[in-house]
Amino acid sequence: MQQAIPLAPASSRSGECTRAVRVALPILVALIPLAMVLGAQSARKGLSPVEVALMTALNYAGGSEFAAIGLWTSPLPVAVIVGMTFLVNSRHLLMGAALGPYLSHLPRRIVYPALFFMVDESWAIGIADARSRAARGLLPAFSLTFYMCFSLMFWVTWFSCATLGAVLGPVIGDIERWGLDMAFPAIFLVLIRGMWTSMRAARPWAVSLVAAAVTYLLVPGAWYVPAGAVAGLITAWFFAGEQT
Amino acid sequence: MIHSTTILTIVLMAFATYATRALGYAVLGNRTLSPRARTMLDAAPACVLISVIAPAFVSPRPADILALGITALAAFRLSMMATVAIAILSAAALRFALG
Numbered sequence: 403m404q405q406a407i408p409l410a411p412a413s414s415r416s417g418e419c420t421r422a423v424r425v426a427l428p429i430l431v432a433l434i435p436l437a438m439v440l441g442a443q444s445a446r447k448g449l450s451p452v453e454v455a456l457m458t459a460l461n462y463a464g465g466s467e468f469a470a471i472g473l474w475t476s477p478l479p480v481a482v483i484v485g486m487t488f489l490v491n492s493r494h495l496l497m498g499a500a501l502g503p504y505l506s507h508l509p510r511r512i513v514y515p516a517l518f519f520m521v522d523e524s525w526a527i528g529i530a531d532a533r534s535r536a537a538r539g540l541l542p543a544f545s546l547t548f549y550m551c552f553s554l555m556f557w558v559t560w561f562s563c564a565t566l567g568a569v570l571g572p573v574i575g576d577i578e579r580w581g582l583d584m585a586f587p588a589i590f591l592v593l594i595r596g597m598w599t600s601m602r603a604a605r606p607w608a609v610s611l612v613a614a615a616v617t618y619l620l621v622p623g624a625w626y627v628p629a630g631a632v633a634g635l636i637t638a639w640f641f642a643g644e645q646t
Numbered sequence: 647m648i649h650s651t652t653i654l655t656i657v658l659m660a661f662a663t664y665a666t667r668a669l670g671y672a673v674l675g676n677r678t679l680s681p682r683a684r685t686m687l688d689a690a691p692a693c694v695l696i697s698v699i700a701p702a703f704v705s706p707r708p709a710d711i712l713a714l715g716i717t718a719l720a721a722f723r724l725s726m727m728a729t730v731a732i733a734i735l736s737a738a739a740l741r742f743a744l745g
Contacts, residue, residue: 425726427727428726428730429726431727432730449652453653453656456653456656457656460657460659460660461656461660461663466659466663470655470659478651478655480651480658483655483659484658484659484662485662487662488665488666491666491667493698494663494667494670495670496690496694497670497691497694498667498668498669498672498675499673499687500687500688500691501671502674502675502676502677503675503679503687505671506676513671514668517667517671518664518667520667522695525691526691529691580734581735581736581737581739581741584710584713584733584734584737585734586699586702587699587702588717588729588730588732589726589729589730590695590696591699591717591718591721591729592729595721597691597692603689604692606693607692607693610692610694610696610700611696611703614697614701615701615703615704618700618701618704619704626697626700626701627694630693630696630697630700631690631693631694634689634692634697635689635690637689638686638689638690638693639685639686641685642681642682643682
């Protein structure tokens with residue numbers, strides 16, 4: 403079930419980058435409208451294109467940027483925005499821990515800069531790729547070149563299209579009418595499909611989905627992400643005990 | 647035009663976000679984990695991803711729920727590009743048809 407991510411047998415540097423381009427293209431196509439909408443919304447809240455470029459390049463985490471723009475008023479609630487940013491991105495704590503075992507062959511001076519580029523997509527694809535390489539006996543399982551090529555394309559697309567969105571501003575209407583926002587769950591569902599092993603292993607996912615959805619309906623803010631993730635992990639913990 | 651409070655907010659956001667990216671790895675990434683903890687972290691990717699898109703599953707618009715159902719079916723069988731195309735087209739068509 404790994405056909406979501408095309409694989410090449412060889413692992414030359416340029417081969418790894420070509421593979422990253424092939425994997426990234428459809429995702430980037432879907433990312434562009436999302437970034438432009440963020441830029442346009444930011445401009446509506448009074449941010450200049452330079453400020454949008456700085457935010458999207460330095461913070462580089464879309465969910466928290468949409469949340470921040472939602473909270474953007476004058477005077478700026480700096481502490482609330484920064485706190486919400488940490489909360490929305492708290493899932494990265496878990497993601498970094500899960501990625502750790504795949505990075506053990508790399509020195510820290512490479513790992514810490516590489517972690518800057520860890521977003522949902524690069525992380526999920528990096529891990530899926532490492533698992534399939536490991537299954538075919540390729541070592542090291544985690545391909546840094548593949549991950550960094552994917553990440554740099556993703557990063558540049560994100561901040562440049564957000565900036566473009568801020569410049570074009572009011573020209574961009576409501577993307578919801580065009581259905582472009584549905585690209586986001588579509589990407590995530592394909593990524594999740596790539597992680598499928600068995601119904602048994604997928605039980606925590608169902609718990610995550612229900613817990614996150616219920617939290618989203620009942621609790622304002624971004625609490626639904628950590629709530630769903632933690633509920634799924636607790637479920638996985640219990641089922642792991644049952645197996646042994 | 648650049649405001650100093652805006653820049654301060656952006657820089658603090660960037661620090662907060664990088665902290666989330668580096669801390670999980672720094673604290674847990676290098677430990678040798680028990681099999682049970684490993685199983686838990688193996689489940690983490692999908693649990694995180696599905697939580698992020700959970701709001702789409704409880705949208706109040708019937709058109710969105712239908713489009714998501716079609717997208718989920720497509721995601722089971724088709725490539726990334728085809729799934730994204732079907733998602734966008736079905737959402738646009740159903741919203742047009744159902745409001």
